[in-house]
Amino acid sequence: MPTLDVDSVSAFVLVADLGSFTKAAHALGTSQAVISVKVKRLEDRLGYRLLERTPRKVNLSQRGKTFLRPARNFIAAHQLAIAGLTSTPKRLVIGISDQVAGPGLPALLAQLSAYDPSLVMEVHIDASHTLMDAFDKSAIDAAIVRREDDRRDGELLVRERFGWFASSRWENGEGQALRLASLASSCAVRALATQALDAAGIPWTEVFIGGGMAAVGAAVSAGLAVAPLAYSVAPVGTIDVGARYGLPRLSESDVVLHAAVTDPLSQGAIRRLAASFRSGETGAAIALEPASSAMVA
Template identity: 45%
Template sequence: MLDPEAVEAFLLIAELQSFTRAAGALNTTQAAISLRLRRLEEVLGQRLLERTPRHVRLTAAGAQFLEPAREFLAAGRRAAEIFTEAPARLSIGITHHLIGPNLSKLLQIVSERETGVTLQLRTAGTRDLLALYDAGDLDAVIILRHDESRRDCEVLMIENFGWFAAQDFALLNGMPLPLAIQPAPCNLRAMALKALGSHDISWREAFVGTGAISVAAAAEAGLAVALLAHKAAPPHLLEVGEKLNLPSLPKRDIVIISNVTGKRATSVLRRLVSKFQTL
């Protein structure tokens, strides 16, 4: 018989490509995760993962076992939840500065596991998300920290920013830098204008839109250069700061503020956060 906890550990390690992050998602230790995996491999008589100091990779047997493992875990959860309480809800806000092409990968970690939790996702600017959280409309928010005014947050990671443009973008000599930028008040807009102003670089608004997705689309269309978080930049855009002699940009903490309670909702939030940190 397969141990559901061991199968879950295998799936998380494979998904997050890290024993450490898998342990964090399951709120346990790396040693416990390793033990679960070893027992699963012993039961199956197959090595499922190759582990090096820098990488975790599926073996051929691991890749073959991946989909049956997902089906096994989902079936077990469906059976266990027949007589449980109504599905829980988890309302999360993520700043639109960090939402890019990897959103589907972030949500996949929930859809693959049928947790019995209804996920509500809201994207907006930091000010709006904090207002919704403080009003009790959101259970957790993931935002960029621009000051130290909030003390109830936990740092998830440090985010880098860059100037991004289409591969064939060219700036004519003497012309102002065309920017794809968000409307005021916006912290990233302020970051861009402060950096350009400190180097006396002339600029113009070529496109104004809300969220990283919209300004990235304008950059992809060749309209302008966009200031984007690395996490939100589409893979086919180029970072052109050095090429165009643009100023370097400060880093920002990505933080989470949460009042999530309940075992299932907390488990989903941990999984999402662990996956978010790898994207």
Template identity: 50%
Template sequence: MIDRPLDLDAVRTFVKIAELGSFTQAAETMQTTQSTVSLKLKRLEKRLGCQLIERTPRYVQLSAQGVTFLEHARELLKQHDHALASLTNARQRLTIGISDHVAGPELPMLIARMNAQDPELLIEIRIGSSGDLLKSFDRQELNTVIVRQHESREDGKLIANEKFGWFASQDWQPRANEPLPVATMPEPCGVRVMAGHLLDQAGIPWR
């Protein structure tokens, strides 16, 4: 039986490790050291009397107890944040990062629908490259992001599949002995890299 309250900072640290799958990334996100993150986790595990994270030189994963505790830990932090917010008159803010490849003309309508559900919610939209938005998300500057899939990330949720194609004006004709002019977003741009790779594989010069 647990007779003392849990350290919420340690609980938040555990959740970050679980979500990022890395002690190093959790430390960077929380702007602290890896040793501090490890110490907070050990204290929480000692407090609960069980191992939450199984860590080896090759991987970090939740134990069976960690999987069970994670849902409750998230709910605990959520209720804690709501309790603090209820004592202030400040409007809640939702900051969303949207990749410039995803943002479209329907965005204002979607924001209006969100605002209609909760008029007191302050919605802030930031549009940028997927890589930059993910960095901001890891620094906790954004609540959530909608970006193109990055193979190195496994902490997101697939919401749609994109289709890519080659497009040109109807009267455009390629010029002999000249590189193919390709219009893309400026670097860094994952679509530009993908297009360049495909053209290079096909042996087609481009610029």
């Protein structure tokens, strides 16, 4: 029976999750070469190839697919054994902007929990400015937010595109003001969107105001209105109708990480979370609609 080491198995699981040696290296704070050596060492010990490498993507081999679940169980057992050496579980409090937390977030949190069950995670979903206030007051350990105002600190995770999303069956009647769904008036994305509409001379009326992205997403999916959303958080099944109605192009937005953790366990979890945002794991597949000549009157 081959003897497995935790570092090699952890490297394999991370590459499998992120689909990239480079992203896995960033998540672990090391180099791509080190990750490659660890995975190769694991493959040599098992006696078969776990990953199929292509220029653009890393895929699991058939053996790799079979080994992935036992590999997760192996890591979880190791972490639980380590956690048993201390009487106080480590708690990590993370704030994630409601304009950032995409449909894939639950699956990602489940992966983090399975990867390190000894870590107690407390996640707050709120507006970016609210989370930054909490981070500055040391009320939370880390914040993943949209960059707002003139603040330029934080680690850039991804630059996201925005669009005007609506249900595939949604229509805005000719001569009618654009029916808009948005978050509260303090939302920076709402402000940018309405300013762009005003600058383009497109009349709009706010027909739905949601207390969170779940409410706005429900209104959009129900066909009540169109909403300015990042591609990563747009509800599954909605489409960008900006081209169809001649709506102004929305500027991109930076998603940044602010973190103030020093212990290796929390740092590892934060790196894993950041790598997932970089790879787009938290987003959803969005069906794009072809451009049309229809305009908002």
